[in-house]
Amino acid sequence: MAKTQSVRASLDKQPHEVASMFDGVARRYDLTNTVLTAGQDRYWRWMTRKAVAPRPGEQILDLGAGTGVSTVELGRTGAWCVAADFSQGMLAAGQSRGLPMVAGDATALPFADNSFDAVTISFALRNIADYDLALREMLRVTKPGGRLVICEFSTPVIPVFKTAYRTFVMKVLPMIARVVSSNPDAYVYLAESIRDWPNQRRLGRRVAEAGWAGVKWRNLTGGVVALHRGYKLGS
Template sequence: MAKTQSVRASLDKQPHEVASMFDGVARRYDLTNTVISAGQDRYWRWMTRRAIAPRPGEQILDLAAGTGVSTVELGKSGAWCVAADFSRGMLAAGRFRAVPMVAGDAMALPFADNSFDAVTISFGLRNVADIDLAMREMLRVTKPGGRLVICEFSTPVIPVFKTVYMEYLMKALPRVARAVSSNPDAYVYLAESIRAWPNQRQLGRRAADAGWAGVKWRNLTGGVVALHRGYKLGS
């Protein structure tokens, strides 16, 4: 059996490195996420859909959608949802899903101004080289009055739990990934990128600085994940 080439991005987040890394994990990406999150990924997707509250007839951009599993969840609402990701390997792995898919970079979205009623990005903003530029791009393609939901790993709010969680990230997560992932070294980067990520308040401030109004957040799973919400001024 041929071995899968080991690809791990560095924390400077060079786009070609990150895209190549995700191409390498695409084959078993969804399974690995479910295993390392102990099934919480399904709950986080459901809560993200609730936060977006998509309605029939709306147009929703699901950015960093990977294989499209999150886009399928959003589509249950009756809204028209498009999956966008800069890893062509991820999109190819999800091509069996009945959702439109577009290859695109979060820092230069291939969509016109004021195109979408809502834009969401789950567990992908952390992998963008310039997150402030990406949030401004998401603002550009959102209609006035439209909304943003960011679902991302964050900082646990219970001190004892935070300590246990950080130990899991750096030690147990890579071990679990070796058992199920097609590219386990990528999950070392995953753990490191989570530790280096801004906390809830810091990310909220940066979203507001990018132009999003009414930015608020909600912790999930004790702050392991946070949902940040905002909207674009205008009507």
């Protein structure tokens, strides 16, 4: 059996630590996510695509795209979609998908102003140390009238489920990851980062403060995940 690489980031989320950690999980990242979520990851990707509502000919930025599995989902409607991530290992693991891929930092995106009809980021915003700056960068590269969709772990809204979910995240999730992941210690960070992340209302406030208009959110799977949406003023 191949020896796993043990790398994890801390909650101060230094970019080199986070990138190295995701390089370490890249080989089995998609499989691990499907196992840990009991297949819900596919549903969340589908709902994210519906929220983005990409149309043929539009240009969509999938930020924090990892191996590009979310980018493939977005492209099903005929939009031109580019996968961007700062983990070289994740992008390399997804090369076989034949997608446009760009290595880049979410806080200093390598794109011109007003480049995209929509920007979306799934399960990656909480891994960015200065996510307020990242939200402003997303606004910069979005065309006037364009839209933002964030898919991220959030706070369950059913009290009993909330307690059970916290137990799963902090205790069970890392145990399962040790069986299926190529870097199980990374999932200890994952659990901690979920616990430390703001709830739906507080995140919505931060999105609005970054300059996005009409910010709303929708809970998925009882609030385990939330979709936050907004748009850039102008036409």
